Amino acid sequence: MREAFTVDKANFFIENNKNKVDEKYRHHYHVMAPIGWVNDPNGFVYFQGEYHLFYQYYPYDSCWGPMHWGHTKSRDLIHWEELPVALAPDKPYDKDGCFSGSAIEKDGKLYLMYTGHVEKNDRTYQTQCIAFSEDGIHFEKLCQNPVIDEKILNTNGTIHDFRDPKVFLRNEKYYSVVASKNEEDKGRILLFESKDMLNWSFTSILLEGDATQGIMWECPDLFHLNGKDVLIMSPIQIPKKGDEYHNISSTVAFIGLVNWETGKFSVENYHEIDFGFDFYAPQTLEDNQSRRIMIAWMQMWDRTLxxxxxxxxxxxxxSLPRELSVKDNQLIQKPITFVYDSLNITQAIHALTVSSNTITFDNSVGDNMYMRLLIDMTEADELTIQLAKVGESSLQMHYDCQTQKFILNREKIGYKLEGREQELLVQRQTQVSLIDGQLEVELFRDTSSVEIFLNKQKTMSTTFYEIIKGKNLEISSSGIAKIITLEFGQIKT
Known part of the structure; x- marks a missing residue:
């Protein structure tokens, strides 16, 4: 029989084993667990003057296991304080995992709404459960759990795939969007409502997918922003479409309007959120400055680790937390403002021309690195950037002025990262329009990851694990490219 899990047992194990972790690829300012496996961000919330982030967690191994909820908090989303494990799978209704969910403040208390996961007779059963806390650190599960079960779900989804509740307050009523699917393996987002967070009822099928939109939708999040309703989610095995959805699982933003009388989402546009290799299960919060902030798991399922x-x-x-806006029915991301408060610019270069020559910036690349390149491409055809260059190894970026495509390739850096995609995925690309003939590349590197922000239009996030450390940056072009500004810096940790 499997040994029982408890919060106390998890915290004892962490405290006595976290010093055994190898630090080689660990980050400086991105959230990690002190030891063990991490996936989806959970319970991202602003509570009592601080940002709290929970996450799917298995402390006992560096691979997926029965899910706990890890916990950390911050005042600036850059410097994090690790807190005790919040939830462990210790009840009959969640004995095989406390799966993903969300958080909300009610009457000065912090409530977590999560999925109780049970394996029984070779079948999965998933229900929605609640825990609460007076201090935001120590949590008690409701004796009434589960609060949304098979009876409330009825025939509106399958209890075997029914997870990831995102709870929010609207017009003095609590709502929760929950992921499920229909009998044809198409994604379905369900809407539930409650007056007290305890007694829940089914409202509607908010949105349902088709055969081109994946076999299951996970981790929904619904919010209103810049006059539009935004529903973000993570489809499993959504087929490739042009430059989009090349990972085995993707993240998508549906933009439109919710009819709150019918509980139906009218979609005006949908698109992939991030065009890199490692970005999944994003979740958002609204803080005390009315900013909508998103964070995601900077990894991908079924990949080499x-x-x-x-x-x-x-x-x-x-991932680095990102501030969101909606412009022209597109979800726009920018780095969290706080990161610039902790940014130390160490070098700034201006008015430099790149033509047939390759310009090398020696020793400009480190584990904790910021780079901003603003470059005039009006007389150029192509631009190539090689980051962490040493010998033949580098993370390669390329921009083609004719197609206006930005390409990210990690084939020639570090360990081979394989997945379940039909072909080895080493390159991704996305359309990035020049602005007044200029390209801006803003890059945050943190040991084994890079997040790229392109012309305030698109983002690309990737992990990589160098075998030999590369410290140089190389820039070359076809035609004449004029560097307006090139800045290097570090995030103060």
Whole structure:
């Protein structure tokens, strides 16, 4: 019989084993667990003057296991304080995992709404449950759990795939969007409502997918922003479409309007959120400045994980938090404002021309690195950037002025990262329009990850694990490219 899990047991294990973790690929300012496996961000919330982030967590190994909820908090979303494990799978209704969910403040208390996961007779059963806390650190599960079960779900979804509740307050009523699917393996987002967070009822099928939109939708989040309703979610096995959805699982933003009389979402546009290799299960909060902020798991399912294979004792991290807006029915992301408060610019270069020559910036690349390149491409055809260059190894970026495509390639850096995609995925690309003939590349590197922000239009997030450290940056072009500004810096940690 499996040994029982408890919060106390998890915290004892962490405290006595976290010093055994290999630090080689660990980050400086991105959220990680002190030891073990991390996936989806959960319970991202602003509570009592601080940002709290929970996450799917298995402390006992660097691979997925029965899910706990890890917990950390911050005042600026850059410097994080690790807190005790919040939830463990210790009840009959969640004995095989406390799966993903969300958080909300009610009457000065912090409530977590999560999925109780049970394996029984070779079948999965998933229900929605609640825990609460007076201090935001120590949580008690409701004796009435589960609060949304098979009876309330009825025939509106399958209890075997029914997870990831995102709870929110609207017009003095609590709502929760929950992921499920229909009998034809098409994604379905369900809407539930409650007056007290305890007694819930089914409202509607908010949105349902078709055969081109994946076999299951996960981690929904619904919010209103800049006059539009936005529903973000993570489809499993959504087929490739042009430059979009090349990962085995993707993240998508549906933009439109909710009819709150019928509980139906009218979609005006939908598109992929991030065009890199490692970005999944994003979740958002609204803070005390009315900013809508998003964070995601900076990893991808079914991929090689060197920190596990090399027995480093940990796997997975969160993305840099991003501030959101909607413009022209597109979800726009920018780095969290706080990051610039902690940014130390160490070098700034201006008015430099790149033509047939390759310009090398020696020793400009480190584990904790910021780079901003603003470059005039009006007389150029192509631009190539090689980051962490050493010998033949580098993370390669390329911009083609004719197609206006930005390409990210990680084939020639570090360990081979394989997945369940039909072909080895080493390159991704996305359309980035020049602005007044200029391209801006803003890059945040943190040991084993890079997040790229392109012309305030698109983002690309990727992990990589160098075998030999590369410290140089190389820039070359076809035609004449004129560097307006090139800045290097570090995030103060």
């Amino acid at each position: 060197p920190t596990h294979d090399l027995a480093h004792g940990w796997a997975g991290a969160m």
